[in-house]
Amino acid sequence: MSSSEIVKFDGVSFSYGKNEILGNVSFTVEDGDFYAIIGPNGGGKTTILRLIVGFIRPEKGEISVFGDEPGKKSSLIGFVPQFSVHDKLFPIPVREVVLQGLVSGRSFLPFYSASDREKVDNAMKKLGILSRADERFGDLSGGLKQRTLIARAIVSDPKLLLLDEPVASVDSSIEKDIYDMLLELNKSMTIVMVSHDLGFVSNYVNKVGCVNRSFVEHKSRDELCCLDGHEHHAYSSKTTMIQHKCRI
Amino acid sequence: MDFFNALLTYPFLQNAVAAAFLAAISCGISGTFVYVNRITFIAGGIAHAVLGGVGAAVFLGLSPFAGALATALLFAVVLGIIKLKATQHEDTVVGALWAFGMSIGIIFIYLTPGYSVNLNSYLFGNILLVSRHDIVALSVLAALVVITVLFFYRQFKSVSFDPENAALHGIFVSFVYILMLAIIALTVVVLMKVVGLILVIAFLTLPAATAAVFQKRVSGIIILSAILSFLFSFGGLAVSYKTNLPTGAVITVVASVVYIASLLIGKALRL
Numbered sequence: 001m002s003s004s005e006i007v008k009f010d011g012v013s014f015s016y017g018k019n020e021i022l023g024n025v026s027f028t029v030e031d032g033d034f035y036a037i038i039g040p041n042g043g044g045k046t047t048i049l050r051l052i053v054g055f056i057r058p059e060k061g062e063i064s065v066f067g068d069e070p071g072k073k074s075s076l077i078g079f080v081p082q083f084s085v086h087d088k089l090f091p092i093p094v095r096e097v098v099l100q101g102l103v104s105g106r107s108f109l110p111f112y113s114a115s116d117r118e119k120v121d122n123a124m125k126k127l128g129i130l131s132r133a134d135e136r137f138g139d140l141s142g143g144l145k146q147r148t149l150i151a152r153a154i155v156s157d158p159k160l161l162l163l164d165e166p167v168a169s170v171d172s173s174i175e176k177d178i179y180d181m182l183l184e185l186n187k188s189m190t191i192v193m194v195s196h197d198l199g200f201v202s203n204y205v206n207k208v209g210c211v212n213r214s215f216v217e218h219k220s221r222d223e224l225c226c227l228d229g230h231e232h233h234a235y236s237s238k239t240t241m242i243q244h245k246c247r248i
Numbered sequence: 249m250d251f252f253n254a255l256l257t258y259p260f261l262q263n264a265v266a267a268a269f270l271a272a273i274s275c276g277i278s279g280t281f282v283y284v285n286r287i288t289f290i291a292g293g294i295a296h297a298v299l300g301g302v303g304a305a306v307f308l309g310l311s312p313f314a315g316a317l318a319t320a321l322l323f324a325v326v327l328g329i330i331k332l333k334a335t336q337h338e339d340t341v342v343g344a345l346w347a348f349g350m351s352i353g354i355i356f357i358y359l360t361p362g363y364s365v366n367l368n369s370y371l372f373g374n375i376l377l378v379s380r381h382d383i384v385a386l387s388v389l390a391a392l393v394v395i396t397v398l399f400f401y402r403q404f405k406s407v408s409f410d411p412e413n414a415a416l417h418g419i420f421v422s423f424v425y426i427l428m429l430a431i432i433a434l435t436v437v438v439l440m441k442v443v444g445l446i447l448v449i450a451f452l453t454l455p456a457a458t459a460a461v462f463q464k465r466v467s468g469i470i471i472l473s474a475i476l477s478f479l480f481s482f483g484g485l486a487v488s489y490k491t492n493l494p495t496g497a498v499i500t501v502v503a504s505v506v507y508i509a510s511l512l513i514g515k516a517l518r519l
Contacts, residue, residue, distance in 0.1 A: 053416055079416050090284055090409055091464050103406045105418035110401035110467070136464045152413070 012061035078153030268481030276474025297349025303356030373444030
């Protein structure tokens, strides 16, 4: 492994039952990348994230994360799931959601230390949600929920941030805010995010991989634009282009 | 004699209040995790399957309490595994085990020669028959519940809210989830004495659901739910004493009425 390799997929295949989701996928995420994985719903984007964190294992091929097998270096990873997976009525305020970024298998007794609470306050401040700390998570808007989950993911100061559809279900003005914030975070950590829509993404990321069972990597935005032919192409057209490309 | 004078006079009423207090502590904790995890059906499955253990223990000449405890823990593990690994419809499997446990219990009790203990006391509870010996056993169970939850509180909350985040942070989610069900199982055995197996579900949900109208944190719900559980039991005991109605059922009616009232109050106050 080269010292700059953070994530490496080498000929990875994965199926749910008889349904092959990923076939012979290879790509590398390097230190400092802001990597977008784009593809249609059901194309295997979230599966790639779940493979990286070690929730599932590949059927074929090798995955290394920080030079080790997935799941071994979890403390270096921050993961932002889609907020729709959480129970809206769960009685938990924003601060406690962010505190869960510091929980571990050795977290015994109900109390967090003063330094943990300070880290949480700093993360909330960075994401602009400190004033909402005592509000119930389920009562927040989509954009604020997403910020809360990002704060939870970064509170442990990870080296790799994974995001699953971070702008799904938020309106376009919030979308830009979230990407601006991620760009800022990218100065101190590698980011891999998945999205079903290229949208704003192409303006922020330095690499794009499109997946729809197979995987095609575009090492630079320029290359992507060359494929497309127009840098400011309509989003839907770009997505169509990528899906078409992925079926090759 | 009014209820409060009777309470000062009769040891059986003092035992009943002590049992209500111990049940309230266990119930406040376990009920909250049942509520936030939305696993009322699983808790109900454990509660009803316990009758199988009671029946088997009686048939074998063992303590029904020990039979209930062993079965509750066994079903907690089995249902936990089903919940985590289910390839079948989870509710179908839980429903099947629920009915299986009860049926086994009824068959064993039927087969027990000369069996004279009233089945109703397990199904509907009889807090007025709690002995000093029972109080000691209930104290041990309640202490186990409190100590375990204090120790694993952060992990329980993390697994309840977002199991994937918990797993990512190195928490052994399957173990913590099954441990949580084991705590609920211990509470079921405690509640069996107070309200009976049939009404356990009500007691594992109504106090926590009532508390959740007014509290927005898991810890707040646990504390308020424990207080409410005790008040429901104490109030039900007083009403039951006055009216000579079955205590377990009266306690559950009190809890249900307060729950409905809390929903209306919550709506009126926009909580």
